[in-house]
Amino acid sequence: MDLGKIIGTVVATQKDPSLVGMRLLAVQPISEKGIEIGSAHVAVDTEGLAGIGDLVYTVSGGDASFTHPDREMPTDVAIVGLVDTVSLIDE
Numbered sequence: 470m471d472l473g474k475i476i477g478t479v480v481a482t483q484k485d486p487s488l489v490g491m492r493l494l495a496v497q498p499i500s501e502k503g504i505e506i507g508s509a510h511v512a513v514d515t516e517g518l519a520g521i522g523d524l525v526y527t528v529s530g531g532d533a534s535f536t537h538p539d540r541e542m543p544t545d546v547a548i549v550g551l552v553d554t555v556s557l558i559d560e
Contacts, residue, residue, distance in 0.1 A: 471529070474499055477509075492514040503522050527548050528546070
């Protein structure tokens with residue numbers, strides 16, 4: 470799982486039928502300290518709970534295809550939860 474911050478929404482005029490009703494959001498990957506990592510990507514919000522500015526955790530690859538309980542989706546990144554807080558333990 471990876472941390473990310475929602476930075477925008479994506480509008481698709483056409484998408485796979487299994488994604489109809491699912492929101493597509495732009496996610497900027499971040500480190501556990503909140504530093505941006507790499508470039509943003511599009512993720513499917515299967516629960517429809519995330520909004521711009523929210524901190525989320527995502528799964529990618531094969532795991533992302535099986536995040537919806539009723540169907541398999543052709544997606545590479547899926548939002549699987551909202552992050553309330555991040556606590557770091559100093560070593």
